Amino acid sequence: MAKILVTGGAGYIGSHTCVELLNSGHEVVVLDNLSNSSEESLTRVKALTSKYLDFVEGDILDQQILDQIFAAHAVDAVIHFAGLKAVGESQQIPLAYFDNNIAGTISLAKAMERAGVFRLVFSSSATVYDEANISPLNEGMPTGMPSNNYGYTKLIAEQLLQKLAAADARWSIALLRYFNPVGAHKSGCMGEDPQGIPNNLMPYVTQVAVGRREKLAIFGNDYDTPDGTGVRDYIHVVDLANAHLCALNNRLKNSGCRAWNIGTGKGSSVLEVVKTFEQVNGIPVSYAFSPRREGDVATSFADNARAVAELGWQPKYSLEDMLADSWNWQKRNPNGYRK
Numbered sequence: 301m302a303k304i305l306v307t308g309g310a311g312y313i314g315s316h317t318c319v320e321l322l323n324s325g326h327e328v329v330v331l332d333n334l335s336n337s338s339e340e341s342l343t344r345v346k347a348l349t350s351k352y353l354d355f356v357e358g359d360i361l362d363q364q365i366l367d368q369i370f371a372a373h374a375v376d377a378v379i380h381f382a383g384l385k386a387v388g389e390s391q392q393i394p395l396a397y398f399d400n401n402i403a404g405t406i407s408l409a410k411a412m413e414r415a416g417v418f419r420l421v422f423s424s425s426a427t428v429y430d431e432a433n434i435s436p437l438n439e440g441m442p443t444g445m446p447s448n449n450y451g452y453t454k455l456i457a458e459q460l461l462q463k464l465a466a467a468d469a470r471w472s473i474a475l476l477r478y479f480n481p482v483g484a485h486k487s488g489c490m491g492e493d494p495q496g497i498p499n500n501l502m503p504y505v506t507q508v509a510v511g512r513r514e515k516l517a518i519f520g521n522d523y524d525t526p527d528g529t530g531v532r533d534y535i536h537v538v539d540l541a542n543a544h545l546c547a548l549n550n551r552l553k554n555s556g557c558r559a560w561n562i563g564t565g566k567g568s569s570v571l572e573v574v575k576t577f578e579q580v581n582g583i584p585v586s587y588a589f590s591p592r593r594e595g596d597v598a599t600s601f602a603d604n605a606r607a608v609a610e611l612g613w614q615p616k617y618s619l620e621d622m623l624a625d626s627w628n629w630q631k632r633n634p635n636g637y638r639k
C-alpha cells in the first residue's frame with residue numbers, strides 16, 4: 301500500500317484512476333484547481349469505493365500548496381494528470397498551455413525534489429509521435445513536431461522529464477502515451493464531462509444520442525483508410541486507469557525514465573465507432589460528412605507490446621464495452637456532473 305498524490309484527480313482519467321487506486325488499497329490525495337472538473341466527481345469516487353480521499357483545491361503552479369501537501373502527507377509517488385487538453389484552444393491561448401502543462405510539470409517536479417519524492421507517472425499522449433511514422437506506433441519510433449501547441453507541451457514535458465531522470469538517478473518516471481481514452485465506469489456514476497462543445501468524438505456521439513446536439517460532423521471521408529474515415533485506437537478509461545497502477549508498481553522497482561504506449565493495439569474508424577454505438581445501444585446517431593479537421597492524421601494506433609511485457613498490463617475491454625459504458629454514463633447523467 302502506498303500514498304499517492306494525484307494531480308488533476310477530479311478530471312476524467314484522474315477520477316477513474318482514483319477509484320482503482322482506492323480499490324487496490326492505496327491512499328490518495330488529490331490536488332486539482334477544478335478548472336475543467338467539479339468536486340462532484342470525487343464525491344462519486346468516495347461513494348463508489350466507500351473509501352476516504354483527501355482533496356486539496358489548488359494549482360500545481362502554486363509552490364506553497366505543493367509544499368504543504370508534501371509536509372502533511374508521506375507521499376510515495378505522484379500521478380500527474382493536471383493540465384489543459386483542448387487542441388483548438390491551445391492554438392488560441394498558447395501561454396496558458398505552456399504555463400499549465402510545461403511550467404506546471406516543472407513546478408511539481410521541483411516540489412517533489414524538495415520533499416524527496418522521486419516516483420512519477422506522467423500523462424503523455426500518442427500525439428508526441430512523428431506524423432510520418434506508420435501505425436502500429438511503437439516507443440522506439442521517433443517523436444516529432446506536433447502540429448498543435450497542446451501536443452508540443454506534452455513533447456516538451458516528456459523531454460524535460462527524460463533529462464531530469466538522466467541527470468539524477470533518484471528519479472523514476474513513467475511516461476504513459478495514451479491513445480484515445482473513452483468509456484466510463486461500469487456503474488454509470490462516473491464518466492467524461494467536457495465543458496461546452498466537445499472536441500473529441502466519443503462525447504460528441506453520446507451528446508447527439510442523448511439529444512443535446514443535433515448531428516455529428518464526421519471530419520473527412522476521403523482518408524486512405526478502409527472506409528475513408530479516420531482510424532484511432534480507442535482505449536477504455538478503466539483499462540487506462542489500471543495501466544497507471546501497473547506503471548506505479550514498475551516504478552517502485554526501477555529507476556530512470558521510460559515511455560509506454562497505452563492503447564489496445566486495434567484501430568477503429570469513425571464510421572465503425574458510430575455504427576457499433578448504434579448497434580450496441582439501439583440508439584440512432586445522426587451524422588453528416590464534413591471536411592477534414594486540420595492537424596488530423598488518417599490512422600493512429602498503438603503497438604502495446606512493451607506495456608504488456610514490462611508492466612504486466614493487459615487491456616480487458618472491447619470497443620463494444622467502451623461504447624456501452626459511455627452511453628450508460630451519458631443517459632444516466634444527461635448533463636454530466638451538473639444537476
Ligand code: NAD
Binds near residue numbers: 312337360426480
Ligand atoms: P481533464 O481535463 O478531465 O482532467 C485534468 C484535470 O486537471 C482537471 O480536473 C483540471 O481541473 C485539472 N487541472 C488543470 N490544470 C490544473 C492546474 N494548473 N492545477 C491543478 N489542476 C489542474 O482531462 P483528462 O482527459 O482526464 O486528461 C488527464 C491528462 O491526460 C491530461 O494531462 C491530458 O492532457 C492527458 N491526456 C488526455 C487524453 C484524452 O484524450 N483525454 C489523451 C492523452 C493525454
Ligand code: UFG
Binds near residue numbers: 502
Ligand atoms: N472526429 C469526428 N468528429 C468529431 C470529433 C472527432 O469525425 O466531432 C474524428 C476525428 O477526425 C478523428 C477521430 O474522430 O478521426 C478521433 O478524434 P478525437 O478528437 O476524439 O481524438 P484525436 O485522435 O484527434 O485526439 C487525440 C487525443 C488528444 C491528442 C490528439 C492528437 O484525444 O489528446 O489525439 O492528435 F492531442
